[in-house]
Amino acid sequence: MFFDSDLLMSALRALTPILLAALGGAICERAGVFNIGLEGMMLMGCFTAVATSWFTGSPWLGVLAAALAAAAYSLILAVGAVTLRGDAVVLGVAMNLLAVGLTGFLLRTVFGVQGTFDDPSLAGLPLIGGFTPLTYLSWAAVAVAAVLLSRHVWGLRLRGVGEAPDAAATLGVSPVKYKYGAILVSGVLCGLAGAQLALGNVTLFSENMTAGRGWIAVVAVMLGRAAPVGVLLAALLFGLAEAAGFRLQGLGLPQQATDAAPYVVTLGALFLTTARRRRRIRPSGAAS
Amino acid sequence: MLAGVLIGALFLVGTGADPITAYEAVLTGALGADGIGSTLTTTTSVLGMALALAIPLRARLINLGGDGQMVLGGITAAVTGLHSPLPAPLTVVLALLAGMAAGAAYAALAALCENHLGVPLLVSSLLLSYPAVSLASYLARYPLKEPGSSLPQTRAMPDGVELPAFGDSTVTVGLVLVALAAAAYWFTDRRTAVGYEIRMTGLNARFSAYAGVERRGLTLKLMSVSGALAGLVGAIGVLSFPYRFVDGSLTAPGYTWTGLTAALLATAAPIGTVVSAFFFAVLQVGGLAMERTTEVPRELTQVLQAIVIVFLAARLRFPGRWFNRRKEAV
Numbered sequence A: 001m002f003f004d005s006d007l008l009m010s011a012l013r014a015l016t017p018i019l020l021a022a023l024g025g026a027i028c029e030r031a032g033v034f035n036i037g038l039e040g041m042m043l044m045g046c047f048t049a050v051a052t053s054w055f056t057g058s059p060w061l062g063v064l065a066a067a068l069a070a071a072a073y074s075l076i077l078a079v080g081a082v083t084l085r086g087d088a089v090v091l092g093v094a095m096n097l098l099a100v101g102l103t104g105f106l107l108r109t110v111f112g113v114q115g116t117f118d119d120p121s122l123a124g125l126p127l128i129g130g131f132t133p134l135t136y137l138s139w140a141a142v143a144v145a146a147v148l149l150s151r152h153v154w155g156l157r158l159r160g161v162g163e164a165p166d167a168a169a170t171l172g173v174s175p176v177k178y179k180y181g182a183i184l185v186s187g188v189l190c191g192l193a194g195a196q197l198a199l200g201n202v203t204l205f206s207e208n209m210t211a212g213r214g215w216i217a218v219v220a221v222m223l224g225r226a227a228p229v230g231v232l233l234a235a236l237l238f239g240l241a242e243a244a245g246f247r248l249q250g251l252g253l254p255q256q257a258t259d260a261a262p263y264v265v266t267l268g269a270l271f272l273t274t275a276r277r278r279r280r281i282r283p284s285g286a287a288s
Numbered sequence B: 001m002l003a004g005v006l007i008g009a010l011f012l013v014g015t016g017a018d019p020i021t022a023y024e025a026v027l028t029g030a031l032g033a034d035g036i037g038s039t040l041t042t043t044t045s046v047l048g049m050a051l052a053l054a055i056p057l058r059a060r061l062i063n064l065g066g067d068g069q070m071v072l073g074g075i076t077a078a079v080t081g082l083h084s085p086l087p088a089p090l091t092v093v094l095a096l097l098a099g100m101a102a103g104a105a106y107a108a109l110a111a112l113c114e115n116h117l118g119v120p121l122l123v124s125s126l127l128l129s130y131p132a133v134s135l136a137s138y139l140a141r142y143p144l145k146e147p148g149s150s151l152p153q154t155r156a157m158p159d160g161v162e163l164p165a166f167g168d169s170t171v172t173v174g175l176v177l178v179a180l181a182a183a184a185y186w187f188t189d190r191r192t193a194v195g196y197e198i199r200m201t202g203l204n205a206r207f208s209a210y211a212g213v214e215r216r217g218l219t220l221k222l223m224s225v226s227g228a229l230a231g232l233v234g235a236i237g238v239l240s241f242p243y244r245f246v247d248g249s250l251t252a253p254g255y256t257w258t259g260l261t262a263a264l265l266a267t268a269a270p271i272g273t274v275v276s277a278f279f280f281a282v283l284q285v286g287g288l289a290m291e292r293t294t295e296v297p298r299e300l301t302q303v304l305q306a307i308v309i310v311f312l313a314a315r316l317r318f319p320g321r322w323f324n325r326r327k328e329a330v
Helices: A005-030 A038-056 A059-083 A088-111 A133-151 A153-163 A165-170 A175-201 A213-223 A228-250 A255-284 B002-014 B019-031 B036-057 B066-083 B088-117 B121-141 B173-191 B193-203 B205-210 B215-239 B255-265 B270-294 B299-315 B319-329
Strands: none
Touching: A005 A038, A005 A133, A005 A153, A005 A175, A005 A213, A005 A228, A038 A059, A038 A088, A038 A175, A038 A213, A059 A088, A059 A175, A059 B299, A088 B255, A088 B299, A133 A153, A133 A175, A133 A228, A153 A165, A153 A175, A165 A175, A175 A213, A213 A228, A213 A255, A213 B121, A228 A255, A255 B088, A255 B121, B002 B019, B002 B299, B019 B036, B019 B270, B036 B066, B036 B173, B036 B215, B036 B255, B036 B270, B066 B088, B066 B121, B066 B215, B066 B255, B088 B121, B088 B215, B121 B215, B173 B193, B173 B215, B173 B270, B193 B205, B193 B215, B205 B215, B255 B270, B255 B299, B270 B299
C-alpha cells in the first residue's frame, strides 16, 4: 500500500516546521506586514536549538532558547520595516542571507566544523505517540490562532491594523504595537519551527538546513489566505508531498525527482487555487 | 557600508583576530597579483547575476529564480557544446545562445505565472528554481554523466569549444560579454524610451500604467532578458575551466544571492550595480585569503554582505512607496 498510516505519520512530521512558520507568517500578514524572513528566522532557531541543547544537555532549554533567539532576530524586521519604514521585502531577503552566513560562521567558530554538526550525545526531543511535543503544540497553536483572530478583540484589532491602520489609530489602537507584536510572535513560532527541524525531525545542524521550507511557509500563507485553518491545509499538502517523495525514493525514483516534488506540488496547488479564485472574480466585470 | 565594516571589525575582535590584519588580508588577497585573476573570474559570474536581477528590479520586479535559470543555461550550453556538429568557434557561439535561450524561456515561464495565474513573481520564480536545479543535477548524474568518472559531471567539451582566456589566467572573454551587457543596460536605462518606462514603472507602477505602459508585456520582457543573462552566466561557467557542467559548481558559490545583494545595494542603477558587484567579488575572494592568513572563517564575508543590506533596507525607501505614503498622509 502506498497511502498508509506510515505515510501519514511522516507527512505530519514533515508538516510541523512549516506549519509553525506559516502560522507566524499568517499573523504578520494579517497585521499588514509581508514577512518573507521566515526562512532566516527558522534557521536561527535551528542553530540556537542545537547549540543550547548541546551545551546544557537539555533539549527543552534548546527549544526555549530557539524561540527567544528567533524572536530577537525578528526585531530586525520590526525595527526596520515598522519603525524605520524600510522595505519589508528587501529586509526579509537580507535576513535570510544574514541567517545563512551567521549560522555558518557560528558553526565554524563555536563547533569548529564545516557543513554539518552531528554528535551522538546531542539530545533531541522526546517522542510521544510518534511525535514531538512541538507537533502537538503546533496543532494547538492553529486552534488558538483561529479563535484569537476571529473571536477575540486582539485578533479584531490586529486585522484592523492590517487593513486600515489609520482607522485603527483613530480608534486608539496603536498600529506600531500590534505590528511589533505580530512580528515577535512570528519570530517565536519560527524559532519553534527551527527547533522542531533540528531536534525533532533530525538531531543535527547542517548549513542552510531549512532548504527553502521558510519559502514554502510563505507560499502556505498565500495559499491559505492567511487563515490558520487554511494555512494548516496548505502545509499539510506540502507535508504529504515531502513524505510521498521519500516513499517514492524508496521505490527507486532518483533523489532529484523527489527533492523537486514538494515545490512542484506547491506550485501546482498555487496555480489551481489562484486560477479558481480569479475565475470567480472575473464575471463580476472588474478588470484586474 | 561603513556600519557593515565596523560591525565586521567587532566580529573579528570577537573571534580573537586583529581586524586590521584581517581586512588587509582581504584586500591583498583579492587585489594582489595572485588574487586579481580569481577576483575577475568571480566578478564575471557575480556581475552577470547582479545585472540579471537588477534589470527587473529597476521596475520593482524581484526575480528570485536566478539559480534555476543559470543552471538550465549551463546544462543547455553543455549539451549544445557536446553535440553540435558545427566547427568549434561557431559551437561556442551556439552554446552561449542556447544557454541564454534556456534561461530566458524559464524566466518567462515565471512571468507568465504572474501574468496569467496571479502567482506573485517573487514566489513563482523562486519555486520554479528548485525543480530546475534538481533536473540539471539529475541530468549531470545519470544520462549525461561522464563514463567512468566518480564525479557528478558531464564529459568535457570537445577541443576548442571554450571561451578564449586572457593569457594564462582563468579570466575569459565571458568578462567582456558581461561588461558589454552592463554597458547595454546603462545605455538602455539612460538613453532610451524603454529604459524610461522601466524606471517609471519602478517609481510608480500605477502612474505608469495610466501613462500607457503595458505591465504584463513589460514583466514578460524584463524577465526574459533577466533569464537570458542568468543563462549566459551558466553558459560562461560551462565554457570556462573546467569546461564541463559539474553538478553544484554553479549554485554552490551563491552567485545568485550575491548578485541580488549587489543589485539591491545599488537599487539596480547600472553603474552602481557594476561597482557593488565588483565589491562583493572582492569580499568573496578576499574572504578566502583572510581565512588562510588569520583563520577567521570566510563565512564572515557573507555576514558582512547581509549586514550591509540590512542597514540599507532600513533606510532604503523606494520612491514608489514614498509616493503612496504621501497620498495616505494627505
